[in-house]
Amino acid sequence: MSHGAPANSSSGITLPPLQAGAHQRRLDLIAVIATFGGLLFGYDTGVINGALEPMKAELGLTSVTEGLVTATLLVGAAVGALIGGRVNDTIGRKKALTIVAVIFFVGTIGCVFAPGLTVLLPARFVLGFAVGAASVTVPVYLAELAPTERRGALSGRNELAIVVGQMLAFIINAIIANLWGHHDGVWRYMLAVCAIPAVILFVGMLRMPESPRWLISQGRYAEALEVLLQVRNEDRARAEIAEVEQLAQEEALAQSGGWADLATPWIRRLVITGCGIAAAQQLTGINSIMYYGTELLREAGFSSNAAIIANIANGVLAVVGTALCLFFVIDRVPRRKLILFGFCATTTIHLLITVAATILPAGLTRAYVILFLSVTFVFFMQTCLNAPVWVALSEMFPLRLRGFGMGISVLCMWLTNAALTFLFPVIVGIFGLQGIFGLFVVVGLIALTFLWKMLPNTSGRSLEQLEESFMAGDFR
Structure with missing residues (x-):
């Protein structure tokens, strides 16, 4: 059975349509194994939401050291x-x-x-290093293995794995707290669960193939074709290898691949755009809600027990929104249009939360209104922004610069995340919910202006076509 019309190629090579078969199932299996990196990313960033309270009690954390424990992972x-x-x-x-x-x-x-902070903080940094490395490697690996027709949905599965990991962290924290909450060091049980998917990722990746596009960038054409034949029908695999070979030869002449390439205007524009969209995604405050959701809902008016339960709604809506994005939206709506709509939606919800926090009196009505707006924000964030931003980042950079470009962009993302994570409780403590969400409104408007001018559309074309268009100065 055929999967769509032949894909066009600006290099003059026509790509035959995809065919169903064992190669498609092989590609899906590769995606499942690789996205355990995303699951680890999600669990390790979400588990602190429930582990922090018992950790504070055992280790005697102050507000400063609490911020350090949370933010150290993000710096890593x-x-x-x-x-x-x-x-x-x-x-x-x-x-x-x-x-x-x-x-x-x-x-x-x-x-x-860890017996104390002297071991815990370095260990959190090491764990964060793994999270950051996974965040730039998994999306690129999936994008380079995926055919053009499935690239958005396949690459976006990493974001689904991340939010599933965060939801599992919230649920497992609640279960462990209820079963063994009276034990000293219960937070250690919560963190220990992460070792299981780490082992699965290690064992699974030993049996997975290398990225065919990376192999071509190393001149290993026969190995690249062998990999493509595992995940494509034969005529499609041979057509793709010819297209990527041609572009790789052009890139070898251009000597692209590092800091020196920032002197090239079209590459510099892509890196600026990548850093901008990565930072803007974090400045929506999505990870502040994922890290401090329980505390935010207490501030809104819930009791401590009710806030822990209500916080699970954020994890559930994150998974629902991401699944909707991957299966029904991401390959049907142009990436640029989807991201711009997402920033419009999230900025509007921030404005509504600011108004609600300002005018509603303390009590359950205020608490439930803010909970509803909070989960609505998470839903739109995951449907329109998180997966599309990660996919766009994995698509926009040229082959030899892809790891470098992703690394710089995601560096900006994590530094922004770390700064906001450290400052979030401070700003809420001084200015309340209306202060932090009012700031998100201002930042959202700035992000919209920047992205309207700078963000190209990366969907509907092969990675090689995108590169040729950008090289020619066409950023539409």
Whole structure:
């Protein structure tokens, strides 16, 4: 059975339509294994939401050290994103993900057995390094294995894995707290769960293929064709290999691939755009809700027990929104249009939360209104922004610069995340919910202006076509 019309190629090579068969199932299996990196990303960033209270009690954390414990992982993620992008360009996407699995395991063990902050903070940094490296490697690996027709949905599965990981963290935290909450060190049990998917990722990646596009960038054409034949029908695989070979030869002449390339105007524009969209995604405040959701709902007016239960709604709506995006939206709506609509929606909801927090008196009515708006924000964020932004980042950079470009962009993302995570409780403490969400409104308007001018549409064309268009100065 055929999957769509032949894909056009600006290089003059016509790509035959995809055919159903064992190769499609092989591609889906690769995606499942690789996205355990996203699951680890989600669990490790979400688990702190429930682990922080018992951790504070056992280790005697102050407000400053509490912020350090939370933000240290994000600083590690920023470093991991920068170094991870270069590493997966150097040794390949498969080897990089295998190493990332080991780092996840080591960081988890360090956190679980940490006697105090002197061990916990470095272990959190190591865990964050793995999160950051996974955040730049998994989307690129999936984008380079995916055919043009399925690239959005396949690459976006990493975002689905992230929000599933966060939801599982919220649920597992609640279960562990109810079963063993009276035990000393219950937060260690919560963190220990992360070791299981780390082992699965390591074992699974040993049997997965390397990215065919990375192999071509290393001149290993026969191996690249062998991989493509695993995940495409034969005529499509041979057509794709010819297209990527042609572009790789052009890139070899251009000597692209590092900091020096920022002197090239079209590359510099892509890197600026990548950094801008990555930072803007974080400045919506989505991760502040995922890290401090329980505390935010207490501030809104819920009791402590009710806030823990209500916070699960954020995790559930994140999964529902991401699934809707991947299965019904991302490959049907142009990436640029979807992202701009997403920023319009989230900025509007921020404005409504600001108004509600300002005019409604304290009580359950205020609490439920803010809960409803909060989960609505999470839903639109996941449907229109999170997966599309990650997919767009994995698509927009040229082949030899893809790891580098992703690394720089995701570095900006994690640094923005770390700064906002550290400042969020401080701003809420001083200015209340209306202060922090009013700030999100202002930032959302700035982001919309920037992206309207700078963001290209990356859907509907092969990675090679996109590169040729950008090189020619066409950023439509």
